[in-house]
Every structure is written in structure tokens, then in C-alpha cells.
Amino acid sequence: MASRNNFDSSTPLHVVMFPFFAFGHISPFVQLSKKLSSNGVKISFFSAQGNVDRIKTMLDPSTTTNIVSLTLPHVDGLSPGLESTSELSPASAELLKVALDLMQPQIGTLLSELKPHFVIFDFAQDWLPRLASELGIKTLFYSVFIALSTAFATVPSRINPETKSPPTLEEMKNPPPNFPKTSVTSLRTFEALDFLYIFKSFHGAPSVFDRVLAGLKDCSAILAKTCKEMEGEYIKYVESQFDKPVLLVGPVVPEPTSSVQLEDKWANWFNQFKTSSVIFCSFGSETFLSDDQIKELVLGLELTGLPFFLVLNFPANLDVSDELNRVLPEGFPGRIGERGLIHSGWVQQQQILAHKNVGCYVCHGGFSSVMEALVNDCQLVMLPQKGDQFLNAKLVCQDLKAGVEVNRRDEDGYFNKEDISEAVGIVMLEGDKDYSKSIKENHKKWKDFLMDKNTHNKFIQDLVKDMKAMM
Structure with a gap:
């Protein structure tokens, strides 16, 4: 193979990793970097200067990964030093894409100097395949979303072939033409409304849909964070839509946390309660619930009668104590007492x-x-808030049948305390014993699959072989 494709097998494969400037994207790129590095691949990791220190903490101390700092060009409205979406409002975050587009000369110079075999890139860099191709470098579009998300939302058949226009709300609610027959048959109105965002253009730049489609069409191959066991039909559909191979990383399983213990103050609180009796509730670092959502959520948790640990986020400029006093229902802290804990800020989620x-x-x-x-x-109870999260919930709860999604109103996604209590009750209180038992059995089946190290090592070994065969 090496003689045919002129790749010297004694030379380490050199890969540039280039995620979008959002830690929800950077994190899976870091995880993949670690897996490739442990299989003898040389890694150069591109990110804005302001993200470098945090990326270093995510890598192993003994890593050989070379982090390459990028300089963001000036963009009106984008404050200097704010270089990831976690530091910006959604409107300001759109300007990061504008800055990224202006970085093409800088990226071209770096690639000319580094001469990697591949660039693994993200959705926002739709211009990268063309630039890399001119330098003789192959490109892999790495989708950090599940294959269902790509198959349902960002395929060529989403555009009406006659009008060339984006889908209407009603069209977005239904799968695109020739979509595989699975448990996922439609979106609710509020979900489809949210997805229409990807077809909007900001600051004269391409829409998310346009960027994704261009990147997927022009790359050498597509790289997906999934496996055929979980998403076989969706993977086939994506391959047919783009007429190119989809290489699989496998579902990226988090590294074990046995070396890092849960802080005593949290461990002591959890230790008060019975085995498998506590509800942990958290919505990620970049999700801010509305006042109404918080009130119904906490009342729903109260209604279960079970102990709970709730993590809430508030904008950095607000006083957390004042906000909690304002949004929590009257008398709530007194009624809950020690069985409910509400925290704002980072927690050791994996350990919890x-x-x-x-x-x-x-x-x-x-x-x-x-x-x-x-x-x-x-057990999983899912309350998705935006975009791909809606489809993640459908995959887990409808296809894999390994979790429960909270019931919501079709037009606006509203949920009440009974919806929360009912969903939790299915997996914790066995309101429907047969349904609850089935979910728990499926959860265990997927846990066993995901914990099989040999299976996941083979995904990466096969990926490295496939990449070398492309040279």
C-alpha cells in the first residue's frame, strides 16, 4: 500500500486538528487528538491564543501534541481577548466566524510551513478544503454531532431542488427525502423553529448550513463521532448524500476518572442518601434557563420526593444569591431542606x-x-434546549430506547412540574414497571458496549489505516 500511494510507513502520520472556537467543539477534537497520538500520529492543534491554556489542561501532561496559537484579526464588535463562544453572547459569537474567515492567509502560511498529511477541520472553516488542496494536503470534515443530526438537518436534499430555497417550517419538521425508516419520524414545532437558525446568514457571512454543506462536499472524507451499532442507517444515508466515505471514530467515551476523587464537600452530601436515589440535574456550561423554566424544574424535582443536586447557570454579571432569591418559588428552600442542593458554577460532573x-x-x-x-x-432524563440536542434525545430515547425525554408543548417547548416529575418517575420510581425495566436493560446493554476498550481501540486503529491508505 505504501509504495502505491507514496506514503512512507516509517514516517509518522502528521495531522493538524482545527476545531471551531467553542469548547463544545474543541473538547471532542482534543479527545480525538489523544487517541490518534497514542496510535503514533503526530498532532498539531490549532486554536486562538486565548484558548491555549485551557486546552493544555485537557491534554495529558506527557502529551507530544504541539499547540499552535492563532491570532484573531480585528473584527468590529468583537472585543480583543474574547476568543471562544463561552465568553460571548450568541450574537457576538457569530463574529468569531467572521474572524475565522479573515484568517485564511494565516492558516495557509502555517500549513505551508508544517506540511501535514491531513487537516481535520470543523463546520465553520468551509474554505479549508480548497486552501489545503492547493497545498497538496487532504482534509477530513470532523462532525462533532451524531450522524442523525447531519442526516436530518444538513444534507443537500434539505434544499428544494426547484426553488433552491431553504426549508419552510413545515418542511423542517419532516425528514428530508429518502431519509431512512427509523423511530425518528419528525420534529416538534419548537424544535423545527430552532433548526431554522442554521439557514440564516449573519454579517454577510455564509449560514451554518452553507458552511457545513460546503465543507462536507469539498473534503476528502467525512469523519464522524459515532458507530454503525448505534447509527448504521444514518451513516449510510450521509454517505449516499455526499457520495464519499464516512470514517468512524466510534462514540467518544470519556476517559476514566478514578485518579481524581470527588471533592469531600460534594461526596459528603451524596453519601447521606441511599444507593441510586439522588437526581443530578445539569444543563452544560453555556445553557441559561428562563425564570419560568427554573421554577417548573425545581417544583418538578420537589414533586418527585427524591434528593437532588441541581446546577444552574446565570450570566457572569449577575449575583447568584440574588438571582436564586428572585427565581425560586416562595418557601421552596425551607420545604426542601437538606434533600435539595442548588449550585452555580463548574462541578466535577464525571465524578458525580x-x-x-x-x-x-x-x-x-x-x-x-x-x-x-x-x-x-x-438513568437518563433528557430536556434538550437547542439544535443537535433535540436529535440526540431522539436517538437515545426513540432509537436506542435507553432514556426518557420530558414531555413538552409542541408550539413553544413549555414544560411544567408534572412533566419533570413524570419523566423522572419512570426511571426512578418505576411508574410503568415494564417500560422502566426495558429502559434500564437497554442502558446496561449500551454501557457494556461503550466500556469495551478493545472495540474502541479498533475504531482508532482502523481510522489510522484508512488515513494512510488515502495518501
Whole structure:
């Protein structure tokens, strides 16, 4: 193979990793970097200067990964030093894409100097395949979303062939033409409304849909964070839509946390309760619930009668104590007492989910969080908030049948305290014993699959072989 494709097998494969400037994207790129590096691949990791220190903490201390700092060009409205979406409002975050587009000369110079074999890139860099191709470098579009998300929302058949226009609300609610027959048959109105965002253009730049479609069409191959066992039909559909191979990383399972213990103040609180009796509730670092959502959520948790640990986020400029006093229902803290704990800020999520007394995880459906739950024994209750999270929930709850989604109103996604209590009750209180038993059995099946190290090592070994064969 090496003689035919002129790739010297004695030379390490050199790969540039280039995620979008959002830690929900950077994190899976870091995880993949670590897996490739452990299989002899040389890694150069591109990110804005302001993200470098945090990326270093995510890599192993002994890593050989070379982090390459990028300089963001000036963009009106984008404050200097704010270089990831976690530091910006959604409107300001759109300007990061504008800055990224202006970085093409800088990226071209770096690639000319580094001469990697591949660039693994993200959705926002739709211009990268053309630039890399001119330098003789192959490109892999790495989708950090599940294959269902790509198959349902960002395929060529989403555009009406006659009008060349984006889908209407009613069209967005239904799958695109020739979509595989699975448990996922439609979106609710509020979900489809949210997805229409990807077809909007900001600051004269391409829409998310346009960027994704261009990147997928022009790359050498597509790289997906999934496996055929979980998403076989969706993977086939994506391959047919783009007429190119989809290489599989496998579902990226979080590294074990046994070397890092849960802080005593949290461990002591969890230890008060019975095995598998505590609800852990968190919605990721970039989700801010509305006042009404918070009120119904906490009342729903109260209604279960079970102990709970709730993590809420508030904008950095607000006083957390004042906000809690304002939004919590009257008399709530007194009624809950010691069985309810509300915290704002970062927590050791992996260690909490692994605690033997945590029996249920109520979450937004970010897929990294879903994986962290599936490799533990805590049952999943999903309350997705935006975009791909809606489809993550459908995959887990409808296709895999390994979790429960909170019931919501079709037009606006409203939920009440009974909806929360009912969903938690299915997996914790066995309101429907047969349904609850089935969910728990499926959860265990997927846990066993995800914990099989040999299977996941083979995904990466096969990926490296496929990349070398492309040279």
C-alpha cells in the first residue's frame, strides 16, 4: 500500500486538528487528538491564543501534541481577548466566524510551513478544503454531532431542488427525502423553529448550513463521532448524500476518572442518601434557563420526593444569591431542606455521575454528557434546549430506547412540574414497571458496549489505516 500511494510507513502520520472556537467543539477534537497520538500520529492543534491554556489542561501532561496559537484579526464588535463562544453572547459569537474567515492567509502560511498529511477541520472553516488542496494536503470534515443530526438537518436534499430555497417550517419538521425508516419520524414545532437558525446568514457571512454543506462536499472524507451499532442507517444515508466515505471514530467515551476523587464537600452530601436515589440535574456550561423554566424544574424535582443536586447557570454579571432569591418559588428552600442542593458554577460532573448514590441524570442532551451517563448506572432524563440536542434525545430515547425525554408543548417547548416529575418517575420510581425495566436493560446493554476498550481501540486503529491508505 505504501509504495502505491507514496506514503512512507516509517514516517509518522502528521495531522493538524482545527476545531471551531467553542469548547463544545474543541473538547471532542482534543479527545480525538489523544487517541490518534497514542496510535503514533503526530498532532498539531490549532486554536486562538486565548484558548491555549485551557486546552493544555485537557491534554495529558506527557502529551507530544504541539499547540499552535492563532491570532484573531480585528473584527468590529468583537472585543480583543474574547476568543471562544463561552465568553460571548450568541450574537457576538457569530463574529468569531467572521474572524475565522479573515484568517485564511494565516492558516495557509502555517500549513505551508508544517506540511501535514491531513487537516481535520470543523463546520465553520468551509474554505479549508480548497486552501489545503492547493497545498497538496487532504482534509477530513470532523462532525462533532451524531450522524442523525447531519442526516436530518444538513444534507443537500434539505434544499428544494426547484426553488433552491431553504426549508419552510413545515418542511423542517419532516425528514428530508429518502431519509431512512427509523423511530425518528419528525420534529416538534419548537424544535423545527430552532433548526431554522442554521439557514440564516449573519454579517454577510455564509449560514451554518452553507458552511457545513460546503465543507462536507469539498473534503476528502467525512469523519464522524459515532458507530454503525448505534447509527448504521444514518451513516449510510450521509454517505449516499455526499457520495464519499464516512470514517468512524466510534462514540467518544470519556476517559476514566478514578485518579481524581470527588471533592469531600460534594461526596459528603451524596453519601447521606441511599444507593441510586439522588437526581443530578445539569444543563452544560453555556445553557441559561428562563425564570419560568427554573421554577417548573425545581417544583418538578420537589414533586418527585427524591434528593437532588441541581446546577444552574446565570450570566457572569449577575449575583447568584440574588438571582436564586428572585427565581425560586416562595418557601421552596425551607420545604426542601437538606434533600435539595442548588449550585452555580463548574462541578466535577464525571465524578458525580459515577457516584453510587446518583440514580438519575436530568440533562440537556449534549452528547458528551449523554456518553458520561451511559457509561455509568445513572438513568437518563433528557430536556434538550437547542439544535443537535433535540436529535440526540431522539436517538437515545426513540432509537436506542435507553432514556426518557420530558414531555413538552409542541408550539413553544413549555414544560411544567408534572412533566419533570413524570419523566423522572419512570426511571426512578418505576411508574410503568415494564417500560422502566426495558429502559434500564437497554442502558446496561449500551454501557457494556461503550466500556469495551478493545472495540474502541479498533475504531482508532482502523481510522489510522484508512488515513494512510488515502495518501
